[in-house]
Amino acid sequence: MSKFAIGIDLGGTNLKGIIMDQQGHGRHVTRIPTEAHRGGSRVMENILRLIDELIAKEGSKEHLLGVGIGTPGFVGEDGMLLGGAENLPGWKGTQIYVPIRQRFNLPAVAANDVTVMALAESRFGAARDVKNVICLAMGTGIGGGIVIDGRLYKGTHGMAGELGHVSVDPEGLPCNCGQKGCIERYASANGVAEMAIRMCKEAMEQTAFVELVRSDESGVTSKLVYDYVCRMLARAVGMYCNIFAPDRIVLGGGLMMAGRVILDEVVKHAGSYCFSDIWERCKVVIAECGEDAGVMGAAAMVFDEFSQFQGYQIVTESRTAVPAH
Amino acid sequence: MSKFAIGIDLGGTNLKGIIMDQQGHGRHVTRIPTEAHRGGSRVMENILRLIDELIAKEGSKEHLLGVGIGTPGFVGEDGMLLGGAENLPGWKGTQIYVPIRQRFNLPAVAANDVTVMALAESRFGAARDVKNVICLAMGTGIGGGIVIDGRLYKGTHGMAGELGHVSVDPEGLPCNCGQKGCIERYASANGVAEMAIRMCKEAMEQTAFVELVRSDESGVTSKLVYDYVCRMLARAVGMYCNIFAPDRIVLGGGLMMAGRVILDEVVKHAGSYCFSDIWERCKVVIAECGEDAGVMGAAAMVFDEFSQFQGYQIVTESRTAVPAH
Numbered sequence: 001m002s003k004f005a006i007g008i009d010l011g012g013t014n015l016k017g018i019i020m021d022q023q024g025h026g027r028h029v030t031r032i033p034t035e036a037h038r039g040g041s042r043v044m045e046n047i048l049r050l051i052d053e054l055i056a057k058e059g060s061k062e063h064l065l066g067v068g069i070g071t072p073g074f075v076g077e078d079g080m081l082l083g084g085a086e087n088l089p090g091w092k093g094t095q096i097y098v099p100i101r102q103r104f105n106l107p108a109v110a111a112n113d114v115t116v117m118a119l120a121e122s123r124f125g126a127a128r129d130v131k132n133v134i135c136l137a138m139g140t141g142i143g144g145g146i147v148i149d150g151r152l153y154k155g156t157h158g159m160a161g162e163l164g165h166v167s168v169d170p171e172g173l174p175c176n177c178g179q180k181g182c183i184e185r186y187a188s189a190n191g192v193a194e195m196a197i198r199m200c201k202e203a204m205e206q207t208a209f210v211e212l213v214r215s216d217e218s219g220v221t222s223k224l225v226y227d228y229v230c231r232m233l234a235r236a237v238g239m240y241c242n243i244f245a246p247d248r249i250v251l252g253g254g255l256m257m258a259g260r261v262i263l264d265e266v267v268k269h270a271g272s273y274c275f276s277d278i279w280e281r282c283k284v285v286i287a288e289c290g291e292d293a294g295v296m297g298a299a300a301m302v303f304d305e306f307s308q309f310q311g312y313q314i315v316t317e318s319r320t321a322v323p324a325h
Numbered sequence: 326m327s328k329f330a331i332g333i334d335l336g337g338t339n340l341k342g343i344i345m346d347q348q349g350h351g352r353h354v355t356r357i358p359t360e361a362h363r364g365g366s367r368v369m370e371n372i373l374r375l376i377d378e379l380i381a382k383e384g385s386k387e388h389l390l391g392v393g394i395g396t397p398g399f400v401g402e403d404g405m406l407l408g409g410a411e412n413l414p415g416w417k418g419t420q421i422y423v424p425i426r427q428r429f430n431l432p433a434v435a436a437n438d439v440t441v442m443a444l445a446e447s448r449f450g451a452a453r454d455v456k457n458v459i460c461l462a463m464g465t466g467i468g469g470g471i472v473i474d475g476r477l478y479k480g481t482h483g484m485a486g487e488l489g490h491v492s493v494d495p496e497g498l499p500c501n502c503g504q505k506g507c508i509e510r511y512a513s514a515n516g517v518a519e520m521a522i523r524m525c526k527e528a529m530e531q532t533a534f535v536e537l538v539r540s541d542e543s544g545v546t547s548k549l550v551y552d553y554v555c556r557m558l559a560r561a562v563g564m565y566c567n568i569f570a571p572d573r574i575v576l577g578g579g580l581m582m583a584g585r586v587i588l589d590e591v592v593k594h595a596g597s598y599c600f601s602d603i604w605e606r607c608k609v610v611i612a613e614c615g616e617d618a619g620v621m622g623a624a625a626m627v628f629d630e631f632s633q634f635q636g637y638q639i640v641t642e643s644r645t646a647v648p649a650h
Contacts (some may be wrong), residue, residue, distance in 0.1 A: 083602045132481055146568075148473050155570030156457055159603045162567040167598070170494055172559060177596055179563070180342060235495060238504070242487040243471075243568065245480030273492070273504055277399060277408045280482045 003065045003307075006054055006106075007299025008047060008126050009113065010071040012036055012087050015043075017050045018292070019058055020299035024124040026292070028057040040081075040090035047096075048103055055104070065098050066107040066306040068298035070116035075158040079110060082157055089099025109305045111154055113294055117230075117287075118145020119152045120297030121250045121285075125288035130247035134240045135287070136163055138255035142184040146244070151304060164188070168235040186232035189255055196225045230265035237266055238273020239279060245278045259286060328632075330389045331379055331431075332624025333372060334438065335396040337361055337412050340368075342375045343617070345624035346381055349449040351617070353382040365406075365415035372421075373428055380429070391432040391631045392425050393623035400483040404435060434630045436479055438619055440486050441611075443470020444477045444624030444629075446575045450571035450613035455572035459565045460612070461488055467509040471569070476629060478595035489513070493560040509566055511557035514580055521550045551583075555590035562591055562609060563598020570603045577612025584611060 007026075009016045015034050020026040030053050035042050047069070055061045073085030077095030100108040118135030127133040133147040144163025146153040153160055164184035165177050172181025173194075237249055256262060263286055271279040272285045289296055332351075334341045341361050345351040354407040355378050360367050372394070380386045398410030404422030425433040443460030458472040469488025471478040478485055489509035490502050497506025498519075510516045562574055581587060588611055596604040614621055 082599075114560070130481075132485075134527075144568075148478055153473055155603075156455075156572045156606050157570065157602075159570035159600070160457075160568065160605070162600060162603070165567045165600070166491075166564050167560070168492075168495060171496075177600060207486070235492070239491050242490045243469075243485070245482065245484035245487075247481045275409075275487060275490070275502060277482075278480075281481050281484070 003303075004058075004063050005065050005299040005302035006051060007295040007302070008050060008067065008069045008296070009116075009139045009294030009298060010043070010047070010069060010088075011113075011220055011294075012072075015046055015050050016295055017054050018295040018299060019054055019064075020296060024296055024300070025301070026296065028054050028163065029292075029295070030054055030057070034088075036088050036091075040088065040092070040094040043088060043091055044094055044096070048099060051100065051106075061104060061106065062065075064106060066109065066302040067104070068116075068301040069096060069108065069110040070113035070294045070298040070304075071096075071110055071114055074112060075110045077157070079108065081110075082159075084112075084159075107302075107306050109145045109156055109301050109320060111298075111301060112145075112154060112161065114143030114145070114293065115145035115152055115154065115158075115295035117252065117289070117293040117322055118147055118161070118250070118297070119300050120289045120293040121252070121287055122147040122150065123300045124296055125293065126250045126285045127248040132162070132244060132246045133248050133250060134244055134246045135250040135252065136236075136252035137287075138188055138251065139215060140189050140254075142253075152301065163236070163240065166236055168232050168239075183232060183236040187229050187236070187255065192225060192229055192255065194215045195228060199228075217295055226261065226265065229263055231269055233262070234266045234269035235273050237270040241270070241274035241278045241282050249282060249284045250287050251284065252289075252293070256286055328628075329383070329388050330390050330627035331376060331392045332620040332622070332627070333375060333392065333394045334441075334623060335359065335368070335372070335394060335413075336438075336619075337383040337397075339378065340371055340375050341620050342379050343381055343620040344389075345621060347628045349625070350620055351621065351624070353379050354617075354620070355379055355382070356577030359413075361413045361416075365413065365417070365419040368413060368416055369419055369421070369424055373424060376425065376429060376431075386388065386429060386431065389431060391434065391627040392429070393441075393626040393630075394421060394433065394435040395619045395623040396421075396435055397438055399437060399502065400435045402482070404433065407484075409484075411436075424536050432627075432631050435624050436477060436483055436626060437468070437470075437486065439468030440470035440477055440483075441612070441626065442577065442618040443472055443486070443575070443622070444625050445614045445618040446577070446612055447472040449621055450618065451575045451610045452573040457569060457571045458490070458573050458575060459569055459571045460575040460577065461561075462612075463513055463576065463578035465514050465579075467513045467578075477626065488561070488565065490495035491561060491564060493564075508557060508561040512554050512561070512580065517550060517554055520553060523572060524549055524553075537549035551586065551590065556586055556594055558587070559591045559594035560594060560598050562595040563604075566595070566599035566603045566607055571607055574609045575612050576609065577614075577618070581611055600602045 007018045017030045018026040019028045047229045074082040081094045085091045097108040112139045122133040135145040137143045142164025144161040165182045167181040169181030173185040175182040332343045342355045343351040344353045399407040410416045422433040439462045447458040454489045461469040462468045467489025469486040490507045492506040494506030498510040500507040
């Protein structure tokens, strides 16, 4: 009997849901507003409403294995949002698994939204044929995800993968996290923009340079910025190589809309920041799952966690799965 | 029926072997010279001789599950030494598993010696009660090991865990690996000694400082060096936290003979180099397995890899394990 999973991607603006099979074929893709400004319990109600809508479209929950959710922040093993979701007021402290279990008698699993994207890339995207994968999502900030032997690595209390906060320059730009020189300060959308502004300011003070810029403004400035971004990113990529010796490093997020320009430059330099034995066996590639990565990875988690699940046996308030015989 | 494993630690001077049960109780600890200078095939012969001696002491190989080996360098999945064992001439390129299988009809598994130590600490030592563990062995250089969900993470081709070669200062001291500012250049025995020499030289040029040193020579110099070492080590520890969110970081190796002096100082600073949510849930501790960590971790690998193993079915030259029924 084939099984399906619900995957939900919790964004600041929209909740997106999918029903998907284990091979990554999805249907009933649905969006409703998150209503983040109305607080954590409203967000939870909307998640339940989205699950309702998906089940209604499917017609039955008979073949559903469970619900997977990608969310900003850290999720504890018991389904409590532990922190790190600053743009969702009141979401921290919310219990995610219990309401889903109570309303639908379905097991739930949640993890950080970027780590979930990494799982999608490793299962269905740019790293679907390998086992050990590092994924960087370079958007406003930088998030990371780690897939070890084909499974999502969440770390203690779901907090692993803060790959945007490794320092590539300990005396560099101060980061919101309290450190200096985090790669997020250089290779995120915000970081690139700030760097461009700073370089332009510096250029104003160097006459010869300004003349150069004036002679070919668009080209020179952006190239300077990108060279710098790529060099910093190459340092971080080299570091991930020495630590993980991964099969593949997947670069995604809005910044990678620039595509091969960044990729080629990073690949050119990263080898000088790690062991050649490791570098020769690692490929750096661009993400492939696009905007569906979140829901697909969330649904994929369900198959990983509950493929033996056969329904709750309500004995006490604690979650008890009856194993398959 | 209880089962036992052979664990072997391949050092530059000695080969050490143990027969151990799954709970970490060992017997028949044996040492023979490695004879590294006589080349890779001689080292392999000595490994076979050591296994012979251990089996002779045990009286039979009836209850033996397999052979685990911790070795310098990287080991491929097929048991080929791929590189990184510079102090063992001719060891690179040696096939480790086949001779053991042919001579003893036992399966073998090998991994980098420091990663194997990490497994020992996570199974029997300072991290035996937790799942996600980072281990640093600070000796002449710095090696690292990663345990994920209780199992050794080897990375692609066994190369993961080069934790001594993350840069804590990209404009810092050049490292043999080609990078600058690797933590190995600061927090290894060699690194500390070089730093002491450099600081003394600099001190010679600063009269006020020299007078300070003269007034309390022993105290001031070593404190200066250690403060610097610990600050750099704290940076690296913070980085491992942000990447892995581990339950525990285990510090071992010769440098940790200084014990709590280093530990306390690292713990004091590391929290400022990572997220507080992660830091609050991670403990930094001193290694406990001592000089047996190598053989114990090597034997532990055998239980992880071959607990279902019931003997080879020789069909072709390829390794075929018959699963338990």
